[in-house]
Amino acid sequence: MRHRMEKYIKSLQLLIIKEIESLDGKKFEIDRWEREQGGEGISCILQDGNVFEKAGVNISIVYGNLPEAAVKQMKSRNKEIDPSKGPHPFFAAGISIVMHPHNPYAPTIHLNYRYFEINNKDDKDGTSKLWWFGGGSDLTPSYLFEDDAIHFHKTLKDACDKHDVTYYPEFKKWCDEYFYLQHRGEARGVGGIFFDDMDRKPAEEIFALIKQCGDAFLPSYVPIIKKRMNMKFGEEEKHWQQLRRGRYVEFNLIWDRGTKFGLQTPGARIESIFMSLPLTARWEYMHVPEKNSREEKLIDVLKNPRDWV
Numbered sequence: 001m002r003h004r005m006e007k008y009i010k011s012l013q014l015l016i017i018k019e020i021e022s023l024d025g026k027k028f029e030i031d032r033w034e035r036e037q038g039g040e041g042i043s044c045i046l047q048d049g050n051v052f053e054k055a056g057v058n059i060s061i062v063y064g065n066l067p068e069a070a071v072k073q074m075k076s077r078n079k080e081i082d083p084s085k086g087p088h089p090f091f092a093a094g095i096s097i098v099m100h101p102h103n104p105y106a107p108t109i110h111l112n113y114r115y116f117e118i119n120n121k122d123d124k125d126g127t128s129k130l131w132w133f134g135g136g137s138d139l140t141p142s143y144l145f146e147d148d149a150i151h152f153h154k155t156l157k158d159a160c161d162k163h164d165v166t167y168y169p170e171f172k173k174w175c176d177e178y179f180y181l182q183h184r185g186e187a188r189g190v191g192g193i194f195f196d197d198m199d200r201k202p203a204e205e206i207f208a209l210i211k212q213c214g215d216a217f218l219p220s221y222v223p224i225i226k227k228r229m230n231m232k233f234g235e236e237e238k239h240w241q242q243l244r245r246g247r248y249v250e251f252n253l254i255w256d257r258g259t260k261f262g263l264q265t266p267g268a269r270i271e272s273i274f275m276s277l278p279l280t281a282r283w284e285y286m287h288v289p290e291k292n293s294r295e296e297k298l299i300d301v302l303k304n305p306r307d308w309v
Contacts, residue, residue, distance in 0.1 A: 001131070001203050002091055005115040005210075009059045009095040010042075012214050016057050016097065017044050019218055023225065024049040028057070037267040038064040045275060051106075051229045055099040056275035063091040066118065067264050091117040094135070096258070097217065098276040104241035106228035107141035107148065107189070108248065109221050110276065112258065113210050133206045134196035136171065137217065138179055139224075140189030140248060142241040144298045146308075148224045149190045153308035155220035156193050159212045163205070171195050176305040181251050186302040188251045196257075240295050242282035249281050 017028050026049040034040045039062030046055040065087035094114030101108070113135035139152045153172070160167035175194035180187050193213070198206050252259055262273040289295035 001115065001207065002093065002117070004207065005093045006061050008207075008211055008214070009093060009113070012095055012217075013042065013044065013057050013059050016217060019222065020046065020052070020055060020057070020099070023222065024051040024055075026050060028055075033269055033272075035062055035064075035267045035269070038062060041269065041272060043269070043272045043275065047279065049102075051101055051103075051225065053100045053102050054279045056097065058096045058272050058275055059094070060096075060269075060272065061091075061093045062265070064089070064266070066090045067266055089119045095214070096276070099221075100245070100278045101225065101229060103229050103231060104142045104233050104237040105145070105231045106225055107139050108245075108278075109137070109139055109217075111135070111137040111214075111217050113214050115207075115210075130199075131203065132197045132199040133203075133210055134198060135210065135213070136175055136178075136192060136194030137213065137220065138175055138189055138192035138194065139221075140244070141298065142244045143237070143294055144190070144301055145228070148227075149306075149308045151224060152190070152192060152220050155216050156213065157309050159216040160193065160209070162212055163209045167195075167209070168193065172307075179251065181247060181255065183254070184247065184250070186247075186299065187305055188248065188302075190301060190308070191305060239282070240289075242280060243284060243287060244298075245278045245281035246283045249277055252276050 021027055024046060026046055028044040028046045031043040031045070032040070033043065039060065041058065041060035041062070044057045046052055049055065066089075092114060094112060097109070097111040099109050113133070115133050116131065118130045137156060139149065141148065157168040157172075160171065171193035172191060174196075175191045176187060178194045179189065179191065259273060259276075262268045263270075289299060
């Protein structure tokens with residue numbers, strides 16, 4: 001499974017880069033790197049493009065021994081892992097995508113799919129292999145276009161339904177709960193799907209789901225971008241976009257589990273971890289959108305998540 005996941009994320013990365021370069025007109029910067037403690041990755045970044053302010057399509061394949069902080073974090077998620085019986089050799093392979101468009105009417109998108117293995121020592125001094133998949137994709141608009149949210153969710157639902165019709169409603173709810181800024185009392189965006197610690201079915205079946213959802217990235221997002229990237233906007237809309245980007249930064253630095261794991265991993269590549277952050281963001285003291293404005297309409301949806309399909 002290690003090799004198959006590695007092969008898939010590399011092929012998906014190439015496919016997405018090619019399509020986004022065609023859309024934007026600017027090339028990605030390709031940065032291949034190696035991790036001293038074990039592993040490698042390819043970070044592909046597009047900055048100051050024609051359509052995207054910043055877009056990143058990263059893959060990483062890393063292995064080594066889990067640091068104690070990461071072991072404790074996994075133990076807190078009911079993983080059958082004993083922090084006192086280290087070291088715990090691990091393997092992780094994943095693809096991570098974040099795209100921040102220039103146009104305030106065009107939404108930010110995030111995608112991450114990953115596979116994880118840990119060699120775990122049991123009470124009989126033997127070892128067992130824990131494995132699981134995780135990931136998802138979610139949409140973060142600055143201005144709400146209901147058609148965009150419906151298209152995005154329907155594309156993901158169609159992908160999930162090919163494997164199990166119970167997946168989408170479960171993953172949609174999980175996404176709404178995970179991408180939530182508790183200190184603000186609002187969601188990061190209009191959601192999508194999210195799941196973690198997925199090992200309830202054979203690995204082959206879950207891997208097929210991962211591929212189906214990964215392949216849904218371009219059809220879920222590109223039609224939306226093409227509709228919004230050339231819409232006219234002014235300083236007011238750009239100002240609001242920057243405030244919403246501030247919320248995006250808050251979630252990633254305070255609540256995101258992947259960011260925390262990355263920062264706890266020895267030899268972590270900080271530039272790749274912070275790839276998800278926008279080039280620019282803004283914070284204002286006690287900012288409140290005007291009554292009955294488009295901005296307030298977005299906030300209402302963020303505070304009261306909807307079923308889009």
